Amino acid sequence: MDITYVDLLDLDAPVEEFRLHSASDLAERPEIVPTFNHRNHLNALFTQGRSTWLGIALNVPGARDLPSAELGQVFSDLLSSHDALRWAVFPADSSSFSSPFFSSSTPPFSVHCLHPSDLSVEALPAESPADLTALISHACSPISSPGAFFGRSGDTVLVSFDHFHVDMISMDLLARELYVALRGEELASEKENTPSYSTVLEQRAEVEDHTWSEQLADEVWGEFFAETSGTVPGFPVDLGAHGTTHPAAFVVTTLLSAEQMNSKVDAQPFPELLTAVARVLGRRVPMLIPMHTRGKNGSAAHSTVGWLVGNAPVVAEPEESPDTAKMWLRRAVAGQGLSIEKVLAHYQAEFPSATIFSASFVDFTKRGGAVPGASYISSRGPVDSVQMWFSRTETGIQLRMCYPDTHFTREFMPEFVDSLRAELAGRR
Incomplete structure (x- = not known):
């Protein structure tokens, strides 16, 4: 899609x-x-x-x-x-x-x-x-x-x-x-006897009451907030927003076509994408990612319609191999049962940006393939940071990104996207 x-x-x-x-x-x-x-x-x-x-x-x-x-x-x-x-x-x-x-x-x-x-x-x-x-x-x-x-x-x-x-x-x-x-x-058929959204939430609430682990929270979120000085970070480049939101500019583009796909990106697309962002920016990049909480294929809630997303912290390093991003993504999976409400209260996190800098990835090839003729759309409001949606379909790797429309971003973002595309194409 x-x-x-x-x-x-x-x-x-x-x-x-x-x-x-x-x-x-x-x-x-x-x-x-x-x-x-x-x-x-x-x-x-x-x-x-x-x-x-x-x-x-x-x-x-x-x-x-x-x-x-x-x-x-x-x-x-x-x-x-x-x-x-x-x-x-x-x-x-x-x-x-x-x-x-x-x-x-x-x-x-x-x-x-x-x-x-x-x-x-x-x-x-x-x-x-x-x-x-x-x-x-x-x-x-x-x-x-x-x-x-x-x-x-x-x-x-x-x-x-x-x-x-x-x-x-x-x-x-x-x-x-x-x-x-x-x-x-x-x-592609979806799981039969899918539980209702209300049923899933009731079951999750019962489990969540017993899954808080301060040790796990420190391993996942504590280290992240130590790196970010207790803040939920924005995009690691000054976008010229000057602390206010701006109308959102956007880009929708293909980063890698199916013909350009290489073995490294093919094997672990999200870690490679996050690490490529860090290499292009030339610095460690802390960010949040949305974590879908439906479970693996075959889980009861895999086909339940509703808002089943949490958040998790990730740090990408400008390194040759995406080891750091992979480690943080494993932590994200391990900590997805942690209540984000309890996490924010426990660490007293600060939000210096109105928009949370985030990156998401959906591999539609693992969801039964693309729905013929389907496009995903969404609203677009004022922003002061960057939001990136990476996706994979049978045609390759795509990026949709929105960011504040400022004098700086009008010059910076086209160069950033071109550099990201070249970085991924060179992963042989």
């Missing part, structure tokens, strides 16, 4: 939105205890007043000819199949939320899981929105209704959810479901 932005999609027709409606009086539905990720996310949503959403664009030949009622039913089936997609945030009292986004402080709220019968999807007349990203962002507010956008532009089907509901792997799972529903062709 390509990782890109809405700006780069080739949409050749007006957008037909399928608006999600929720029944009234829903706060009596089962209450959910939000995780640390969810609470942090909602704090940011209320403060910043905009959705952080993830989505997919799936090009399906002939989708433009599918009756709206049939396509709407496909969207409804997605909601019915996954409880995480039916969560919604409700105010503690009816006056707490004055708009889809509350932009001063976090009001008292509760989270409830709605029943499929509470939700309906209505096809609206197709139009050409002045700003498709803004349209998606508005629809993806999870306040009083699940945060979802469903749409169609010609043969391209668009599905997006607020991050409150999903992570990147969730969108890959949903892309596979959509493809099967719209094409009638089977892809």
Whole structure:
């Protein structure tokens, strides 16, 4: 699955939105205890007043000819199949939320899981929105209704959810479901009898209460914070942001084509990628990486849709062999059961940057291969640091990266990407 932005999609027709409606009086539905990720996310949503959403664009030949009622039913089936997609945030009292986004402080709220019968999807007349990203962002507010956008532009089907509901792997799972529903062709099968998201969270909470180990925390996080002087570090080059966020510039590019792939990157892509970044920058590079917590192939939660991601620290060294990055990645796996909430409280970590400098990697070749015609998209807000998404498909290694749009980065980032591409190509 390509990782890109809405700006780069080739949409050749007006957008037909399928608006999600929720029944009234829903706060009596089962209450959910939000995780640390969810609470942090909602704090940011209320403060910043905009959705952080993830989505997919799936090009399906002939989708433009599918009756709206049939396509709407496909969207409804997605909601019915996954409880995480039916969560919604409700105010503690009816006056707490004055708009889809509350932009001063976090009001008292509760989270409830709605029943499929509470939700309906209505096809609206197709139009050409002045700003498709803004349209998606508005629809993806999870306040009083699940945060979802469903749409169609010609043969391209668009599905997006607020991050409150999903992570990147969730969108890959949903892309596979959509493809099967719209094409009638089977892809690589996912595990049957997948537990619901709520069940997974309940099981994790029971285990997490007994997995805190100060020794393990010191080995994983203590050494990291000792290296960073107790901070969650930003990008190790002054980007000229001057302590404020800027509109995000971005790059989407192929770093290595399948024909250029070499044995070193092929054998251990993520350690090689992180180490290549360190070599290009000429320094040790501490950063955070998202850790998907679904477990290995065959684990019960491997195909559960929901936000199942933690964070882990990694340090890459500008060395010939990626030994340092490999060591830190092994530590990350060992420490993935540690509560990030307890970690931050224990070490009193400081956040000097508004944006966490991070790098992620998804190998779609190990997830049943690419979904034909699928692209991963997401929102893009102001930033003051760098976020990198590395991915591997049958066509090679790709990079999507966003960073603050400053005078410095306009010159530095193209050179950085070119150097990174050359560095990887030379790994023979």
